[in-house]
Every structure is written in C-alpha cells, then in structure tokens.
Amino acid sequence: MENRFSFTVRTTASQADHRCALRYDGILALIQDVTTQHSERMGVSHQDLIDKSNAYWVISKIKFKTEGIIDSRREYKVETWPHKPGALRYVRDYRITCNDSTIEGRSEWCILDRDTLAIRRTDSVIYPENFVHDEERTSVSDFIRFREQVSEDDYSYTYRTVFTDIDCNGHVNNLAYARMALNTFSPEQFEAGGFNAFEIHFISQTYFGNEISIYRKTASSGGEYVEGRMGEKKIFAVLFYNE
Helix, strand or coil: CCCCEEEEEECCHHHECCCCEECHHHHHHHHHHHHHHHHHHHCCCHHHHHHHHCEEEEEEEEEEEEECCCECCCEEEEEEEECCCCCCCEEEEEEEEECCEEEEEEEEEEEEECCCCCECCHHHCCCCCCCCCCCCCCCCCCCCCCCCCCCHHHEEEEEECCHHHECCCCCECHHHHHHHHHCCCCHHHHHHHCCCEEEEEECCCCCCCCEEEEEEEECCCCCEEEEEEECCEEEEEEEEECC
C-alpha cells in the first residue's frame, strides 16, 4: 500500500486564468483528484467507506501557498501523503511542482456517519491500522482562526447553486465555493492583490437551488476575506493573503 502518491499532468485551458496561470479552483481540483486516487489505493475511498463503514469523507478546510506562477500550459507533478490520523481528524499534505514553481498545501478532513451525520472515530471505520505514514511536512503554516465579521457594506453578489455544482454526496462541491470567492474579483483586482496564499473553510453544506450571499472585505490582518452566507448561517469562509 502506497503511503505517498503522485501523478504527472498537463491541465486544460479550462483551468487557466487570464494570465494562463493555473487558477486557484484548478489547484483545488488537482488536490481533490490526487486525494481521491490515493484514497482508492488505500482502501478508504468514498465508496469503500459507504460500503464497509456506512460513512463518508467530509473536508473541513484546505490551504495552500505558491512560489512562482505555474503556467497552465506546462506539465507538472502532483503528490500527496496523509499524516497519522487522530481520533477524529485526518490531515493531508500536498505538493505541485513545475520547474522552479511550487505549490504546497494541507487539508483537514473528518468522516461522517451516513445516517446520523455524527463524526465517526478512526477506530470505528475501515482506515488501515498498520498504515506507515510519511513524516514529511510541507512548509505551509497552521490553519488560521478566522475572526472577521462582515456587514451589508461588504456585500458582493448572490449566487444560486446550479446542477453543475452538485457532487456525488448530493450537495454543493467544494470547488464551487472557491469559484464563488474568486468571482468577487475582477482579473485586474486579483492580479493587483499579489496573493501567494489561499485558505478556505467549509462550514455548512448547501444543496441545489440554494441562494448564497457573498461578502468580501479587506481583512484586519491583511489580504481579502470572503464569506458566503444563507441568512445568518455561515456557509464558507476564505482568505486570500500573502505568507
């Protein structure tokens, strides 16, 4: 069983931004793909958990930082490896490399029971007991505790979720929230921000046809903070910043 997994890929134009650079939601898509493929090899894929533990994976947060701009027209390596899990929490590291450009990231996950939606303990699901975990850690910092408060002055737009946002769990896929956050910027505003780091927290699930109000403000610690809400309910939170 592989404790580290990688593949080499060249993305398509659909993952490029106005600079022909790999767009942030494209980065998240690669992270999602490499995680899915590795979990299949580990025997803990989405379907494995459903069939053998009546449970499923849920990502709670993810972050990455970039060094240089990865040109979407080139071939690059995507790799991942999980940390040793705790009782309830699972963490993975990631690295995407292309020549002298690098993206390093980290994600945090939990496993939910399909019937009760309660968080399941590691010892109650099929996670392999004797898996040897790679001890390397990427250089990304710890996850941030977001303390920003948005107001109506920060309102950007309202998004109604559509068919192509829905994933195999029946709710809005994580990539859709990243796109909602990115779409608060114009190309000129995003480039002017000079961001090299991105962190997103997934707080509440949404479904087809939900209307999410998107807010953006300059964060007190620097960078741009974006939040999605349904009334008083917070759906996701994002920080674009420099690390």
